[in-house]
Amino acid sequence: MKNCALSFIVFFGLCMAAVAERPNMVFILCDDLGIGDVGCYGQEKLKTPHIDSIAASGMKFENHYSGSTVCAPSRSSLMTGQHTGHTFVRGNNPNGGNAPRPEIGQMPLPKDTLTLPKLLQQAGYATGMFGKWGLGGPENSGASKLQGFDEFFGYYCQSHGHTYYPAFLWRNSEKVPLDGDTYSHDLIWDEGLDFIRRSATAKTPFFTYYSITVPHAAMTAPQALHEKWCKVYPEFNGKVGKYGGVGMGKDREIHNPIAGFAAMMENLDNQVGVLTAELKKLGVYENTIIVFTSDNGAHREGGHQPDFWNSNGPFRGIKRALYEGGIHVPLLVSWPKQIAPGSGSDHICAFWDWLPTFAELGGATLPADAQIDGISMVPLLTGKADKQKKHKYLYWEFTEGKPRKAVRAGKWKAIRTYAPDGKTLVKSELFDLEADLGETTNLAEKYPEKTQELERMMDAAHGESEFYLFRR
Numbered sequence: 001m002k003n004c005a006l007s008f009i010v011f012f013g014l015c016m017a018a019v020a021e022r023p024n025m026v027f028i029l030c031d032d033l034g035i036g037d038v039g040c041y042g043q044e045k046l047k048t049p050h051i052d053s054i055a056a057s058g059m060k061f062e063n064h065y066s067g068s069t070v071c072a073p074s075r076s077s078l079m080t081g082q083h084t085g086h087t088f089v090r091g092n093n094p095n096g097g098n099a100p101r102p103e104i105g106q107m108p109l110p111k112d113t114l115t116l117p118k119l120l121q122q123a124g125y126a127t128g129m130f131g132k133w134g135l136g137g138p139e140n141s142g143a144s145k146l147q148g149f150d151e152f153f154g155y156y157c158q159s160h161g162h163t164y165y166p167a168f169l170w171r172n173s174e175k176v177p178l179d180g181d182t183y184s185h186d187l188i189w190d191e192g193l194d195f196i197r198r199s200a201t202a203k204t205p206f207f208t209y210y211s212i213t214v215p216h217a218a219m220t221a222p223q224a225l226h227e228k229w230c231k232v233y234p235e236f237n238g239k240v241g242k243y244g245g246v247g248m249g250k251d252r253e254i255h256n257p258i259a260g261f262a263a264m265m266e267n268l269d270n271q272v273g274v275l276t277a278e279l280k281k282l283g284v285y286e287n288t289i290i291v292f293t294s295d296n297g298a299h300r301e302g303g304h305q306p307d308f309w310n311s312n313g314p315f316r317g318i319k320r321a322l323y324e325g326g327i328h329v330p331l332l333v334s335w336p337k338q339i340a341p342g343s344g345s346d347h348i349c350a351f352w353d354w355l356p357t358f359a360e361l362g363g364a365t366l367p368a369d370a371q372i373d374g375i376s377m378v379p380l381l382t383g384k385a386d387k388q389k390k391h392k393y394l395y396w397e398f399t400e401g402k403p404r405k406a407v408r409a410g411k412w413k414a415i416r417t418y419a420p421d422g423k424t425l426v427k428s429e430l431f432d433l434e435a436d437l438g439e440t441t442n443l444a445e446k447y448p449e450k451t452q453e454l455e456r457m458m459d460a461a462h463g464e465s466e467f468y469l470f471r472r
Contacts, residue, residue, distance in 0.1 A: 022362055023335060024288040025120075025207045026196070026275070027354070029078070030268075031071065031132065031161075031216035032319055034298030034311030035330045037265065042313055046262045050273035051332070054292050058334030059343040059381070065408070066296045067351035069319060069326035069398055071158055072106050072134045074295040074351060075211065079115045079135065079147065081355030081372035083395050085461040088113060089135055090468045091400050092158065105156035107467065108142025109135045114370055116355045117148030120207045123364035126199040130154055130192035131211035132161040138173035145172055153191040154184075154211070161213045162243060164220040183222050185214055185264075189271050193278055200282040205362070214268050217243040217302025219260030221267050229259035229266075241303020257303030285336060289361070289381075291354075292332040297325045316439045322396055322406040322415055323439050338382050345380060348408065350394050353377055393454070395461035399469040402426070405458045413439065414454035422469030428455065 035041050039048040040055045067077025068084050076082075076089035084090045093107040109115070117127040128151040129144055136142010137156040144152035153171050155161040164184050168175045178184070192210050199206035219241050220226075230237055233256065241257035254260050272292070279285035298304075298311035299319045306318055317323030331349075333339065352374040359366055360376045373395075379387040393409040403418040411434040417427045430444040430451045444451045462470055 021287070022123075022205050023337070024196075024200070024205055024284055025125075025291070025358055025362070026210065026279075026288060027208070027291045028210045028272070028293070029075075029131070029212065030292075030294040031211075031213045032296060032299040033215055033294035033330065034306055034309070034313070034318070034325070035294075035315065035328060036310045036313035037215070037298065038330050038332075040332070041330055043309070045309060046265055048265060048269045050269045050276065051292060053276065054272070054290055054332040054334045055342075057336060057341050058290070058332065058339045059345055061331035061333070061345050061347065061349070063346055063348040064293065064329060064331035065327050065348075065350040065394055065396075066294065066329045068396060069296045069322055070400070071132070071295055073398075075134050076109065078351040078354060079109070079117070080113060081116065081352045081370075081374040083350070083352050083373045083461065084397050085395050086371065086373060086463045087352075088465075090397065090465055092134075093467055104137030104139055105142065106134050106136070106158060108137065108140040109147055111141035111146055113147065114367065114372075115147050116358055117207060117209070119148070119355070119359045119364040119366070120362045121148045121150065123359075123362045124205065125362055126150055126195070126202075126204045126206040127209075128152070128192065128195040128199075128206065129209040129211060130188050130195070131209075132158060132213050133211065134158045134161075138170060143173065149209075151195055154188050155213070161216070162218060164213070164218065183220075185212060185267070186222065186271075188212065193275065196275075196278065197282065200279075200284045207358070207362070212268070215261055215264045215304075217241070217257075217299060217304060219243075219254050219257035219264065219302050219304055221260055221263030225263035225267055226256075226259055229262040230256050232262070233258050239303060243302035254303060258305060258308065261304055261309065287337045288335070290332075290334040292330070294329040296327060297321070297329065314437050320398075320401065322398060322404045324413075324433070324437070327396060327406075333381065335381060340383070345385070347377070347380055347385070347388060348391060348394065348410075349377060350374075350391075357381070393457045393461070395458065397458075397462060397468075397470060403469050405462070405470070407454045407457045407461070408433070409454055409457060411435075412450060412454060414444075414451060414458070416455065416458060430454070 040052040067074035072092045076087045080087045129149040131154045236256045236258040241254040298306040312325035315325035317325035356374045356376040397405045403422040405416045413431045415429045428444045429442045431439045
């Protein structure tokens, strides 16, 4: 009996030790940030030293992809571990076709959806989401609380998120009135910091999802920083950027959006520095994973000029394209306890890999019938890159505008473009990304067998959807 009791105590102690070693997770998802907008990826006209420090203290990825080329499906892919051939939300479909209630958000995830925050919540993590949700609203199945978040503060609706000076934000299912003069991004960031402080003080492992709206249009930043950058770029002071949305007020007309973008980025970079310092002050920095990435490529809205900033670096296309510029995004990961400073990786990965990665690190158990497309990156993040499993291919589909599908398999990338009916094939393209990163030369006719091989992958990856175009 004593031996049994001792065995239990030893086992319990080992379990508690394992729990204590589970990392905290801070996932910073920017909105419409191009890969070239960050200093460590080549940005020369503005500096991002605190963001770059994530790479300096951790790992910089060269082949990371977003879930989609626009907001909602990219977020759906991140939350569900599924690519857009399988995840429920595959486009920016407002309200799922229901009567417009802009404040309650877009197409809602079904209540029983397997999500990353649900898994971590069940594993004992405190889960908090701060920023733009875009996967439902407070009155339906997509409500953040029903999808696994203990706390939510920000925008449910993407259109509502087009203003940085809203009349209100949401705290869980309650509206929080604002005075119209409060820069929402700063308020949202501070709410996330408060969640981190409370969780760390309670010694509870935490998952903090910063789904921020920066640098999405409107190109608005705190006034002092905006004025600073107007002096740096006075030649654009006569330029005006306009961007519509729900609850738009003071930032409907933005003077010098070039200055606005730079000011937004400086403000964000400063806040990343504050976050890092706070984690160190709380004593949890060494065992906290910080992920920094973007939901898709750069935009050209509200007066923003991605060409001026070289926002997409060497890539072709911007937001809403399935060329590299629309989906190939920055990824920086810091975890001092595990990742060697200044590391780099060419591993080909995507948003749907984060659910199995964080689930494994957090000690969460995936249901036996879980249908996910992601592959855990734990070996790569823990110094065992030689044991890292690789994808046979990555897949995207996008039905807004000209419907398109895309696959990347190793160095090869194929894109199919369809007529508006989603059935009639207009064009097939094949690119060798090792030789042609800018996707300038279509090799589909030169390599028809390779083109057909990747097109078969597209057919295999697509699953039927009640709401989106593609049908077998």
